[in-house]
Structure formats: structure tokens, C-alpha cells
Amino acid sequence: MEVDACHEVGIKAPIYLTVGWDAFSADRHPEWLERKPDGSLYGFEDYGQLSPGWKTLCFNTPYLDYLKYQIVDTMKHFGSKLDGLFFDIVWQDPCSCNYCIEKMLNLNLDPTNEKDRILFSKITEQFLKDEISQTVRFEDKACPVFFNEGNILPSIRKNLSEYSHLEIESLPSGEWGYQHFPTTVRYAKNLGKEYVGMTGKFHKVWADFGSYKNKAALEYETFLALAHGAKCSIGDQMYPDGTLQRATYELIGSVYRQVEKLEKYNDGSQAVTEIAIVHPGIISDSELKVDLSLAGAVNMLNEKHYQFDIVDQWMDWAKYKLIILPDKIILSEGLKRKIQEYFEKTDGKILATYKSGLDAENTFLPDWGINYLGKNTFVPTYGKYHGLFENHLPNGELVLHGEGLLVSPQGAQVLGDEYRPLFQRNYQHYYSHFQAPVSESKGNPVATSSDRVYYFSHPLFEMYKRQGVLQYKQMINLIVDEALGQPVLKTNMPSSGDIILNHNEERGELILNLLHYIPQRKAIELDTIEEVIPLYNVKIVLSVENISKQINTDIKKIKSVKAVQNNDEIEYRVKDNSLEFVVPEVKGYEIVTLKY
Structure with missing residues (x-):
């Protein structure tokens, strides 16, 4: 029903499948759970026998066969309506269950050696993605697939071909912080896949029901994704009865209406970097x-x-x-x-x-x-x-x-x-x-x-x-x-701002993204952004010669410089192979387009 409702208004709805955390399977098959060397469990936060947290399942147990059956059943159930599969909690801890010990010994690895256990956990993660990918591709060769590990690191290389795209889960008010996305996206954008920035509507993190992220914070998190050439998504969770909360979607809508106007400018662009x-x-x-x-x-x-x-x-x-x-x-x-x-x-x-x-x-x-x-x-x-x-x-x-x-x-x-x-x-x-x-x-x-x-x-x-x-x-x-020597960009913007320069060859255009949102530690547990603090008269000096070299395109004849938010033409001058102009105001996020 939910998928049909989404399709009626032109929204794709990939199916979410949790992989490592499945309370139903964990309760009925404790022999499928990961084990630490002392026999205790792995899991999410408070996960003891009489505690409410998830216990983590091991992929070297028969649970993997059950998981593959579940995947096939899901795909057959949705059939032609299936828009893709999002696999979550796709990691393996250094497990010491009986199944892992046996497989480690078969590979001449030492279960008593921590480094060997870590190595085997990485081997298992690669094996898991291979198994899931083969299962999906047997049913549908074109089905979009993403494996979520909560991060994107160079270790993704070994299974990168099995990803249809990349999603950067990064809720700054959670364990990721405001450091994570601007770091991870600068790596992910160079892996040759379409990439999406994923934040959440919650003040803290997933399942913080009844909370609402500050609008300024949600703007920054989505706009920064756009500035880096990414798509953006804002996560929410339904109540058990499947209802959505009006206040949540008023908040999301207020930001997405801005995204709708701005996302085209960096779409299909490439970063200008040196x-x-x-x-x-x-x-x-x-x-x-x-x-x-x-x-x-x-x-x-x-x-x-x-x-x-x-x-x-x-x-x-x-x-x-x-x-x-x-x-x-x-x-x-x-x-x-x-x-x-x-x-x-x-x-x-x-x-x-x-x-x-x-x-x-x-x-x-x-x-x-x-x-x-x-x-x-x-x-x-x-x-x-x-x-x-x-x-x-x-x-x-x-x-x-x-x-x-x-x-x-x-x-x-x-x-x-x-x-x-x-x-x-x-x-x-x-x-x-x-x-x-x-x-x-x-x-x-x-x-x-x-x-x-x-x-x-x-x-x-x-x-x-x-x-x-x-x-x-x-x-x-x-x-x-x-x-x-001469960097591609100089500015008087303070260190609290972000500037990302992109190039769209098809449109003959440079896209300069300027953001000024300041995360603050107002609480013991998290940072957030409460207000937009405008900047005025931000001076920009672009090295026309060096940018031309970096993008292999001559941009010496600039036709126009325009601030997108207010649709204002900006005066500029070319001096000594440099293009100089002043952005009158940056109220949170400004995009400046330079046509050549």
C-alpha cells in the first residue's frame, strides 16, 4: 500500500532490509548470534539477555541462508514494483562463534589471535556482499542495490562493483558528528558512482520520536550535499500504524522546497580541485x-x-x-x-x-x-x-x-x-x-x-x-x-564557512557554492545549528589560468557572474589572469554561477 501510494505521486520507494540486526531471528536462533571470545554477545548499546538492544547475527551461520530466502521472497512479493534494495547493518564483528572458529581453522587462521579474527571478519563482509549480490542478480540483474555500513572507506573497493550507487549515512547529531559528511563525501565522489547524502529529521538520531531537527541544521546538511554534487535524503521512521507526522513533513517540506529550486545547479558537475x-x-x-x-x-x-x-x-x-x-x-x-x-x-x-x-x-x-x-x-x-x-x-x-x-x-x-x-x-x-x-x-x-x-x-x-x-x-x-603558488581560489570568507567550486562542462559554467552555518556545542551530547548567521561582502578571487588548466577548458572569457538566490548579476573584473568579484550576501547558502 505504501509503495503504491509513493508511485502514484512519482516517488520511488526502495525496500529496506536489515541484515545484521533481526530480533525475530536472534530470539529464535541464539546459535546464529555473533560471540566475543568470552562467549558474550555483540550488539547495539544495551543488548543483554534482558535488555532492549539488538543482538548482532553472524553471517557464517545458517542465518545467511535464511537471509537469502528472505531477499528472494521480498523481490517476488514486490515484483515489477520493486525500486531497489537497501541492505542495512552490513558488517561483521570479529566473531568467535563455533561456525567462525571452524571456518578460520580451514583458512589456517588462528581464532585466538585478534588480528586474525579481524582479518576474517573483513573476509566475511566481502563474502556476505557477494552472496547477497548474486542472490539479487539471479532474480533481477538491474535492481538497484546499496549495502550500508554506516561509513564509506577504501575497504569498499573490494565489492564496489556490486553497489549501484552510494549513500552516505551521516546524522551529525548522532555518532557521525559534523566532521563526517564533509570528509566522507570528498572520497565517495571520486569512486565513480552516483552518491547521496543521508541525514535525518530527528534532533538526535534514529527513533528520537517527538523531536525535530532545527531548520537551520537541516538546511546545512542538505545544502552541503548539493554543494558537493550529491543527491540528498532526509530520513524519518513511521509509527507502527504506518502514519506520518504532519509537523515532521512541514519541516522536511520547508527545506525540500528550497532543495527543489537549487539542486539543478550542481547536478552533473565535477569538483575543481588541486x-x-x-x-x-x-x-x-x-x-x-x-x-x-x-x-x-x-x-x-x-x-x-x-x-x-x-x-x-x-x-x-x-x-x-x-x-x-x-x-x-x-x-x-x-x-x-x-x-x-x-x-x-x-x-x-x-x-x-x-x-x-x-x-x-x-x-x-x-x-x-x-x-x-x-x-x-x-x-x-x-x-x-x-x-x-x-x-x-x-x-x-x-x-x-x-x-x-x-x-x-x-x-x-x-x-x-x-x-x-x-x-x-x-x-x-x-x-x-x-x-x-x-x-x-x-x-x-x-x-x-x-x-x-x-x-x-x-x-x-x-x-x-x-x-x-x-x-x-x-x-x-x-x-x-x-x-x-597561485591557488584556484582566494577569499576573505572566515574559517567558519564552506566554499566548494564545481564545473559543468555541458553548460559551460562554474558553480561556486558558499555556505555559512556554524555548529555549536550547546548540549553535552551533541552539536547542532540553531541560527543562520549571514555574511556580507565576501570577496572571491579565482585564478582563471589555473582553473582552465585543471578543467582542460579555456574560461578566460567570462560572460556573466550571477548570485542564484536573489537572481542578481554581480560585477566582476579580470586582472592579471584572475577573476575578482564580491558576493554581497551569503544568508546560509548562496550559489554563484559563472558562465564562460
């Missing part, structure tokens, strides 16, 4: 929704309004002027070849921090121009910086809140020196509340540059995410500015 951050997920999965090093890098670049992507080693790096390796990109042989290929085909630079650039033998690539000496036992320590950092940082020592490496220059220029504290803080020696004051230099560089590589010995990106020290960001910004 920097790439290499995703730490190619090394290992983070236990957090967003790896801290990746989050710090995204925040640093976004706050300065650089135009950038997030990439893995299977993507083309050639178009980027700068590749950033944040904190923990240990080089495999494949990554070494990728970097050498990048150096051979481009004149681009690499910015690496902490362990990035080391291989498994703790040796840096020769292009780094440094040697590895070991871990720095002083945490924290201090740095004093010179060269391009002079006159931009405080004229004194800068504390480095993180574990660093000891390196020695082997051809690289030293841009900063380590100064240690008087002593390492411990129970015998401590000075006031935190680290001891600065002592003397030990001759260890904390920042270097070679012909192609800039390097910092500390994990500046994770340190910025953890500590928010402005000078960490300023140092990275100075390096980025030097590497880029």
Missing part, C-alpha cells in the same frame, strides 16, 4: 567514524577554503599539484610506485607528516631527503621554525603536543629545529600543570623540505584535530601556499 589527501584507510581502518589525522587535514584545508579531494592509491593523482600524506601513510611497494609515478608524470609536491613516507623497514624514500633515527622520547617537545615560517609564527618556541620522530637531514633543507623541555614530566620531575619549559636545541629537525617533499616530524594533522592549535594550521597553510 590538492589530494591520501585516505589513511588504505593503511588500516579507524575505530572512529573519521580517522583523526584525516579529520585534521580536512579541517585545515576547508577552513582556508582550498579546493581538495580525498583519494586512495587506485585513483589518478596526476591532476593534483599537491599530495598530502597525513601522519600514518606507511609506504607499501605499491604506494612507492604510485609516488614515483606521480613524480615522473608531474611537477607536483608531497606534504608528509610523522610516519608518512616510511616503509615497513623504517626507511624514508630518497625523495624525502632525511634519515629515520627513531622515536622521540620527549612528549611533548618544542619547535622553533625559520625559513618560510619566519614572520608568520610567534617569535619563540612552539609546543608540539604529540609523539614525534627523530630524523636527520640527508640533503633536505631544515625549516625548524627541536628544542626539548627541561625534562620529561614524570612522578619525580614535574613543573606545574603540564610540560616543563623549553631547554636547548638537540639538533633534530622538526620540519624539512627537499625538491619535491615537505616533511614535519610530528603528527600535525591529528594534533590539530585534538588540540586545535592555530599555529599547526598556519604551518600547513604556508607549505600549501608555497606548493600551489
Whole structure:
């Protein structure tokens, strides 16, 4: 009935199937449940025997056969009315049930070894998607399919061909936070699939019935998806009787009416970018929704309004002027070849921090121009910086809140020196509340540059995410500015805003998205956005020459610059290969189109 009602008004209604959490199956077949090494269960929050949370099912048990039967039954039931299948809770924990132990032993894996259990859980996830995909395709080769894991990471590569599209579940007032979507979408948009941003109408997260997300927050979450070239969806949950709540759909409607007017501008566009951050997920999965090093890098670049992507080693790096390796990109042989290929085909630079650039033998690539000496036992320590950092940082020592490496220059220029504290803080020696004051230099560089590589010995990106020290960001910004020369975009927009530049070749148009919504921590448990704070007279300087190179299209003859929200023509001027104009007002979200 609900599907028919949707189809009557032209709305597609894919069918939702929960995979890992099925209370009916869990209650009737406890032998199908995942088990921890001590025999206890995995599940969602409060999931004990007498508790109301979901218990997680194991896909190496006969439950998988039941699931496949359920999928076939669902497809036959809906027949030609089926618009697609959304599979949720598609992950496997490091299970120690009898079925998993037997299969691990058959693969010569050790069930008592945690790393082997984690490896086998990833093998199981891939196997599960294969099994579901084959089941669906046997019934309907064209049925849209999405597997939801609550995140999109490089590990998706192994089953990417089985996805018809990507959906980025990201409710900022839940465990995802406002960090997640702007990070994940910059990776997902480069995977070659149509992609959708998914938020929810709830003040908190799923099933927070009787709550309503602040309108400003819902605007930002949907508009940011549009700005990144994504579709957008706002999730809700029906009551058991199938009714919908008027207040909810008045809220959703007030936002979707704006989306309806604005979604066409970025549809079919491509991001104009010149920097790439290499995703730490190619090394290992983070236990957090967003790896801290990746989050710090995204925040640093976004706050300065650089135009950038997030990439893995299977993507083309050639178009980027700068590749950033944040904190923990240990080089495999494949990554070494990728970097050498990048150096051979481009004149681009690499910015690496902490362990990035080391291989498994703790040796840096020769292009780094440094040697590895070991871990720095002083945490924290201090740095004093010179060269391009002079006159931009405080004229004194800068504390480095993180574990660093000891390196020695082997051809690289030293841009900063380590100064240690008087002593390492411990129970015998401590000075006031935190680290001891600065002592003397030990001759260890904390920042270097070679012909192609800039390097910092500390994990500046994770340190910025953890500590928010402005000078960490300023140092990275100075390096980025030097590497880029003239960036594609400069602006006086404050760091609280977002700017995303896209290109639509078919329409002969650049699309500049400007957003200004400020998440606030007003509550203990979550961030939200309550008000729209307008900005006025936002200056934009676009490098016509560099944009033309990035998109392989000459845009030197601009025909018009228009602010979409008020349908206003904006005056502009071209000067020294730069296009300059001022956006009079950004009231939440403004789109500026530039016809060439």
C-alpha cells in the first residue's frame, strides 16, 4: 500500500532490509548470534539477555541462508514494483562463534589471535556482499542495490562493483558528528558512482520520536550535499500504524522546497580541485567514524577554503599539484610506485607528516631527503621554525603536543629545529600543570623540505584535530601556499564557512557554492545549528589560468557572474589572469554561477 501510494505521486520507494540486526531471528536462533571470545554477545548499546538492544547475527551461520530466502521472497512479493534494495547493518564483528572458529581453522587462521579474527571478519563482509549480490542478480540483474555500513572507506573497493550507487549515512547529531559528511563525501565522489547524502529529521538520531531537527541544521546538511554534487535524503521512521507526522513533513517540506529550486545547479558537475589527501584507510581502518589525522587535514584545508579531494592509491593523482600524506601513510611497494609515478608524470609536491613516507623497514624514500633515527622520547617537545615560517609564527618556541620522530637531514633543507623541555614530566620531575619549559636545541629537525617533499616530524594533522592549535594550521597553510603558488581560489570568507567550486562542462559554467552555518556545542551530547548567521561582502578571487588548466577548458572569457538566490548579476573584473568579484550576501547558502 505504501509503495503504491509513493508511485502514484512519482516517488520511488526502495525496500529496506536489515541484515545484521533481526530480533525475530536472534530470539529464535541464539546459535546464529555473533560471540566475543568470552562467549558474550555483540550488539547495539544495551543488548543483554534482558535488555532492549539488538543482538548482532553472524553471517557464517545458517542465518545467511535464511537471509537469502528472505531477499528472494521480498523481490517476488514486490515484483515489477520493486525500486531497489537497501541492505542495512552490513558488517561483521570479529566473531568467535563455533561456525567462525571452524571456518578460520580451514583458512589456517588462528581464532585466538585478534588480528586474525579481524582479518576474517573483513573476509566475511566481502563474502556476505557477494552472496547477497548474486542472490539479487539471479532474480533481477538491474535492481538497484546499496549495502550500508554506516561509513564509506577504501575497504569498499573490494565489492564496489556490486553497489549501484552510494549513500552516505551521516546524522551529525548522532555518532557521525559534523566532521563526517564533509570528509566522507570528498572520497565517495571520486569512486565513480552516483552518491547521496543521508541525514535525518530527528534532533538526535534514529527513533528520537517527538523531536525535530532545527531548520537551520537541516538546511546545512542538505545544502552541503548539493554543494558537493550529491543527491540528498532526509530520513524519518513511521509509527507502527504506518502514519506520518504532519509537523515532521512541514519541516522536511520547508527545506525540500528550497532543495527543489537549487539542486539543478550542481547536478552533473565535477569538483575543481588541486590538492589530494591520501585516505589513511588504505593503511588500516579507524575505530572512529573519521580517522583523526584525516579529520585534521580536512579541517585545515576547508577552513582556508582550498579546493581538495580525498583519494586512495587506485585513483589518478596526476591532476593534483599537491599530495598530502597525513601522519600514518606507511609506504607499501605499491604506494612507492604510485609516488614515483606521480613524480615522473608531474611537477607536483608531497606534504608528509610523522610516519608518512616510511616503509615497513623504517626507511624514508630518497625523495624525502632525511634519515629515520627513531622515536622521540620527549612528549611533548618544542619547535622553533625559520625559513618560510619566519614572520608568520610567534617569535619563540612552539609546543608540539604529540609523539614525534627523530630524523636527520640527508640533503633536505631544515625549516625548524627541536628544542626539548627541561625534562620529561614524570612522578619525580614535574613543573606545574603540564610540560616543563623549553631547554636547548638537540639538533633534530622538526620540519624539512627537499625538491619535491615537505616533511614535519610530528603528527600535525591529528594534533590539530585534538588540540586545535592555530599555529599547526598556519604551518600547513604556508607549505600549501608555497606548493600551489597561485591557488584556484582566494577569499576573505572566515574559517567558519564552506566554499566548494564545481564545473559543468555541458553548460559551460562554474558553480561556486558558499555556505555559512556554524555548529555549536550547546548540549553535552551533541552539536547542532540553531541560527543562520549571514555574511556580507565576501570577496572571491579565482585564478582563471589555473582553473582552465585543471578543467582542460579555456574560461578566460567570462560572460556573466550571477548570485542564484536573489537572481542578481554581480560585477566582476579580470586582472592579471584572475577573476575578482564580491558576493554581497551569503544568508546560509548562496550559489554563484559563472558562465564562460
